[in-house]
Amino acid sequence: MTRPHTRAWFGLLVILCPVLLVSMDGSILFLAMPRISQALTPTADQALWILDVYGFAVGSLLIAFGAIGDRYGRLKLLMTGAAVFGLGSAGAAFAPNPEALIAFRALMGLAGATLLPSALAVLSELFPDPRRRARAIGVFAAAFAAGFAIGPVVGGVLLERFAWGTVFLVNLPVIAVFLALAPLLLREARSTRQGRVDVLSVLLSAVGLLLAIHGIKHAAADGLSALAVSTGIAGAGLLAWFVRRQRGLEYPLIEFSLFRDRVFTIAIVTGLVPLAAWSAAAYLSGIHLQSVLGLPVLSAALLALPGAAVLTITCVVTPALVDRVGKRAALVGCHFSIAAGLALLLMTGATGGAGWYVASTVVAGVGYGISFSVVADTAVAAVPAERAGAAGAIAETSNEIGNALGIALVGSLAALVFRLVGPGLAPTLGETLEIAPTTALDAKEAFVAGLHTAAAVLSLLHVGLGSLALRWLPQPEKALVPHASA
Numbered sequence: 001m002t003r004p005h006t007r008a009w010f011g012l013l014v015i016l017c018p019v020l021l022v023s024m025d026g027s028i029l030f031l032a033m034p035r036i037s038q039a040l041t042p043t044a045d046q047a048l049w050i051l052d053v054y055g056f057a058v059g060s061l062l063i064a065f066g067a068i069g070d071r072y073g074r075l076k077l078l079m080t081g082a083a084v085f086g087l088g089s090a091g092a093a094f095a096p097n098p099e100a101l102i103a104f105r106a107l108m109g110l111a112g113a114t115l116l117p118s119a120l121a122v123l124s125e126l127f128p129d130p131r132r133r134a135r136a137i138g139v140f141a142a143a144f145a146a147g148f149a150i151g152p153v154v155g156g157v158l159l160e161r162f163a164w165g166t167v168f169l170v171n172l173p174v175i176a177v178f179l180a181l182a183p184l185l186l187r188e189a190r191s192t193r194q195g196r197v198d199v200l201s202v203l204l205s206a207v208g209l210l211l212a213i214h215g216i217k218h219a220a221a222d223g224l225s226a227l228a229v230s231t232g233i234a235g236a237g238l239l240a241w242f243v244r245r246q247r248g249l250e251y252p253l254i255e256f257s258l259f260r261d262r263v264f265t266i267a268i269v270t271g272l273v274p275l276a277a278w279s280a281a282a283y284l285s286g287i288h289l290q291s292v293l294g295l296p297v298l299s300a301a302l303l304a305l306p307g308a309a310v311l312t313i314t315c316v317v318t319p320a321l322v323d324r325v326g327k328r329a330a331l332v333g334c335h336f337s338i339a340a341g342l343a344l345l346l347m348t349g350a351t352g353g354a355g356w357y358v359a360s361t362v363v364a365g366v367g368y369g370i371s372f373s374v375v376a377d378t379a380v381a382a383v384p385a386e387r388a389g390a391a392g393a394i395a396e397t398s399n400e401i402g403n404a405l406g407i408a409l410v411g412s413l414a415a416l417v418f419r420l421v422g423p424g425l426a427p428t429l430g431e432t433l434e435i436a437p438t439t440a441l442d443a444k445e446a447f448v449a450g451l452h453t454a455a456a457v458l459s460l461l462h463v464g465l466g467s468l469a470l471r472w473l474p475q476p477e478k479a480l481v482p483h484a485s486a
Contacts, residue, residue, distance in 0.1 A: 008126040011185040012136050015119045015126075016143045017178040018082050021171050022112040023147030025089075026055055026403050027279065028155040028167050030286040031300055035164045037430045042098035044427040048217050048411050049102045051283060055404025056213070057109025058116070060206040062397045064197050064253060065114045074118040074125075075188045079179065081114030086175035093165035116396060122186050145315040145372035148403075149308035149365075152282055156301020201253045204242035209401075211235030213408045220412035220419070222427065258391060262472045264382040266465075268398045270331055271375035273465060274338055275402030277458040278368050280410035281342060284451045285357050291429050292350055292444045303354060307361020314369025321370075327378050328473040330370050335466030337367030342462065345455035350444040367462075375399070410458065414450030422446030 029036070029051055037047060069077040088108035095101035119140075127136045158166045215232025218225070246252035259265050282304075289300040322330050341364025347356040379395040419427055423439040423446070426432045432443040 007185060008132075008136075011126045012123060012139060014178060014181045014185050015123050016140070017174050018078070018085070018115045019119055019140060019143050020147040021085065021174055022058070022115050023144045024151040024154065025108060025112070025171070026058075027148050027151030027282060030152045030279075030282045031156040031290070031297055031304075032159055032164055032167050033283070034287060034290045034430065035159055035297065036101070037428075039164055040095070040098050040101065041431075042101075044415055044431075045214075045217050045222075046098040046102065047428065048408060048415075050098065050105060051411070052213075052404040052407040053102055053210075054105045054109040054112070055279075055401070055407070056209055057106050057206075058112040058404075060209050060401075061110060061113035061202065062116060064202045065118070068197055069114070069118045073188050074122050075182070075186055077114050078118040078122060078186075079182060081111045081118065082175050082178050082182075085111035085115065086172055086179075089168040089171040089175070093168040095165075125187055141373060142312065142315050145369065146308075146312045148278070148372075149311040152286060152304050153301045153308055156297045156304070160296070160298035160301075196251060198245075198249055198251070198253060201242060201245055201249070204238050204245065205253065208235045208238030208242055212239060213405075217408060217412045217415075220416040223419075254394060254397075258383055258394065261382050263474070264379055264391065266331060266469050266472055267375050267378035267382060268394055269465060270334060270371050270469075271379070271395050271398035272402035272405070273461060274334065274368055274371040275399050276406030276410065277338055277342060277462065278364070279403045279406035280414075280454055280458065281345065281360070281364070281406075283407050283411060284414055284454060285345070285360075287429065288348060288448065288451055289354060289357065291433070292447055293352070293354060295354065303358055304361065306358055307365040310362050310365035311369045311372075314366050315373050318370050318373035322374060327374055328469070328475065330374055331378070331473060332466050332469045334367040334370040334374075335462045335469060337370070338364045339367075339459045339462035339466065341365070341367065342455045342459040346452050348448065348451065350441060350448050372399075410454045413457065414447075414454045417450035417453045418446045421449050 033047060033051065036042070036050065042050060065077065065081075085108055088104050088111055092101055092104035092108065095104055123136055123140060154170070155167045158170060211231050212235025215228050215230075215235060218231065219228040222228070243256060246254055246256055259268070286300060289295045289303065290297060295303075318330065325333075341360045341362070344356050344360040344363060347353060375395050375398070379391045383391045415427065418429065422429075423432055423436065423442050425436050425439065426434075429443055429447045433440055436443075
């Protein structure tokens with residue numbers, strides 16, 4: 001009786017290996033970028049691609065690989081994806097130039113897109129009992145959130161003693177353990193659902209997203225040009241074609257009709273925008289702590305620990321919290337907490353502000369933890385049971401796309417402000433400090449202006465989303481009954 005149960009929980013531990021790696025690698029470079037910039041000297045555009053091409057690859061291919069795993073076997077795809085993830089990590093660790101690092105990060109993202117949906121499906125196969133499966137999925141979600149939170153900390157600790165490539169080499173022993181144990185503890189899982197993967201839709205979404213973001217980042221770093229405008233328009237056109245095509249497919253990659261439900265829409269936006277805010281704030285704050293304030297990488301990593309701890313604990317306790325206050329209150333509180341935390345970054349400056357950074361991560365960490373915990377469940381509960389799979393896939397995709405968009409769009413906004421108000425000698429803070437150290441204070445103040453602009457925009461956006469959630473989300477019936485009787 002207990003042996004299959006014990007084996008299932010050991011299997012869950014094995015599944016968490018790739019889950020932690022996929023989420024951790026979405027954030028592990030935030031504190032490593034100054035060191036990578038010194039070693040490989042990427043341009044401003046290349047630096048953003050190094051950071052966000054991984055998230056774009058995961059997000060744009062997540063649903064497609066979920067369908068492929070349904071048809072050809074999830075465990076098989078999980079094993080293949082883990083092996084490719086390891087190869088990409090090894091290549092990234094020894095990349096000789098920015099172009100090679102971007103390519104290997106893209107390969108890691110492609111592999112990561114195979115891991116998440118397959119891992120969740122294999123987990124469901126391990127736990128046929130609904131109650132145990134719910135507990136296992138809760139552990140899965142907490143591990144995914146913890147990976148995002150501890151990524152910068154792990155990167156900082158490694159970089160204190162080793163070269164920048166170790167932030168990728170650390171993946172290899174974890175992958176080796178997974179590949180050795182997975183065949184022993186996990187079972188193959190296939191879906192009986194019919195359907196096929198529309199290859200054109202996969203290409204339209206991936207290429208359209210990359211072209212649109214490339215145009216935006218090129219314009220922010222170097223100003224408007226024919227190349228930036230044409231690339232952005234081409235990307236937007238492909239994305240519009242993608243959306244139109246989904247409406248005519250029998251088995252679309254994304255069921256856009258689900259967005260007619262307001263609760264579902266709020267849930268997906270809550271999966272996307274907080275991840276965008278978190279990734280952008282973590283990336284820009286990492287540069288502020290190291291390049292502006294001059295803190296060692298280990299000190300910067302330790303300053304990130306309180307926020308990471310709050311985020312992880314909140315993710316674990318949120319299900320019990322939701323049982324008490326309801327999803328509406330949790331989602332509204334999520335957005336206002338993040339808005340307040342981001343506003344605290346406005347107190348940072350060119351000569352100080354590390355304490356304000358810690359306070360920001362702690363306050364906003366409550367909101368981020370709630371977001372990670374309730375989005376998928378809220379999205380799935382908002383739609384009919386036969387569309388739960390599609391809703392869950394969109395929820396997962398919103399997280400990954402949000403992580404990438406935060407760095408791409410908000411990072412580009414900060415880069416634009418730096419270009420407009422900075423010394424005008426180079427498009428990035430690191431390049432400016434290297435070219436003209438005498439302009440250091442002006443360059444640092446320009447970077448802080450970009451950080452403040454990004455934080456203010458994101459804070460106001462979350463205030464708007466919190467207000468929208470108050471209007472759109474229905475009042476829970478439990479809260480209405482006592483009020484009526486009073």
